[in-house]
Amino acid sequence: MGIGTAKPVTQSDATDLRDPAYLKIRDVIYQVSGIYQPEEKLYLLASRCAGRMGAVNAKTPAEYLEHLTVRANREAELRLLLNEITIGETYMFRSPAQLEALRRVILPQILEAKSALGFKRLHLWSAGCSTGEEAYTLSMFLREESEAMLKGWTVDILATDLNDHSLTVAKAGIYGEYALRSTTELLRRKYFKPHDDKRLQVTDPLKSLIRFERVNLRDDSKMTFFKGMDIIFCCNVLIYFDLNSKRKVMQHFYSNLLPGGYLFLGHAESLYQVDDRFHLVHFPGAIGYWKPPVGYTGGGKP
Numbered sequence: 001m002g003i004g005t006a007k008p009v010t011q012s013d014a015t016d017l018r019d020p021a022y023l024k025i026r027d028v029i030y031q032v033s034g035i036y037q038p039e040e041k042l043y044l045l046a047s048r049c050a051g052r053m054g055a056v057n058a059k060t061p062a063e064y065l066e067h068l069t070v071r072a073n074r075e076a077e078l079r080l081l082l083n084e085i086t087i088g089e090t091y092m093f094r095s096p097a098q099l100e101a102l103r104r105v106i107l108p109q110i111l112e113a114k115s116a117l118g119f120k121r122l123h124l125w126s127a128g129c130s131t132g133e134e135a136y137t138l139s140m141f142l143r144e145e146s147e148a149m150l151k152g153w154t155v156d157i158l159a160t161d162l163n164d165h166s167l168t169v170a171k172a173g174i175y176g177e178y179a180l181r182s183t184t185e186l187l188r189r190k191y192f193k194p195h196d197d198k199r200l201q202v203t204d205p206l207k208s209l210i211r212f213e214r215v216n217l218r219d220d221s222k223m224t225f226f227k228g229m230d231i232i233f234c235c236n237v238l239i240y241f242d243l244n245s246k247r248k249v250m251q252h253f254y255s256n257l258l259p260g261g262y263l264f265l266g267h268a269e270s271l272y273q274v275d276d277r278f279h280l281v282h283f284p285g286a287i288g289y290w291k292p293p294v295g296y297t298g299g300g301k302p
């Protein structure tokens, strides 16, 4: 995800950047979403605001700030601005090493522990799923595994994001070559159908495992609803958060994970100085964060 670069920054934008209203808009976005834009990136925020300012006919950043903070429709306007700001870069099978860790270590471990307790349900969460590629990747992976390892299990994938546009794309499940560039011919034939001459659409068996929902990871009351997760993927989302926001989100993930569950982050992300309750687990090419079971004193698994 990145603050977009689509609109060129003009001289007048540059002049506007000295307007303190932009700093206030930046702070509003931070408070609501955890997304922090340093001052040197304010010009990108200004570009994104420009589109919305035109749409609501706000003549100045200060007037637009009013739309975000005091006008009756402020929540709706903030949501529309967040849709402009949170544009997610993603594609299918972005992290094969994480899937390999799931296949070789994590799933066998979790399935064994849950089977022993008589549970045969598996809950995964793709948090910050953008346009859905990560969730469909997990769905393909689990479908492929289901004949062997997951026979008799019920699996569901919660896929959430803040961006309404991304979620609409995710629910439609129509993808071009860019999203599918790491998806094998075999999997394309098995789980997709032709949509038009350039794009494929996911088939119902893939969709049926997934529930897409709008969730702001910084919405503390909403975040308490997603308990009982076995594995959470929150990849390439936290890089846009500051330390305080990361800590808050991690507190939720920790309490939402079942004991023995795992969290995966993106390659460039880590929990260093963010949360020391998770145990770091090294897999070939990937790092997982493990929530130890109650009473775990070290040794043994993982």
Ligand SMILES: C[S@@+](CC[C@H](N)C(=O)[O-])C[C@H]1O[C@@H](n2cnc3c(N)ncnc32)[C@H](O)[C@@H]1O
Pocket: 001, 002, 032, 033, 034, 035, 086, 087, 088, 089, 090, 091, 094, 127, 128, 129, 130, 131, 134, 160, 161, 162, 163, 166, 215, 216, 217, 218, 234, 235, 236, 237, 240, 266
């Ligand atoms: C770069 S995409 C990551 C997509 C996918 N996880 C991957 O790694 O390929 C980052 C996503 O995080 C979402 N995001 C950013 N802040 C968020 C927040 N506070 N709550 C929920 N989603 C957020 C953005 O909307 C964007 O879709």
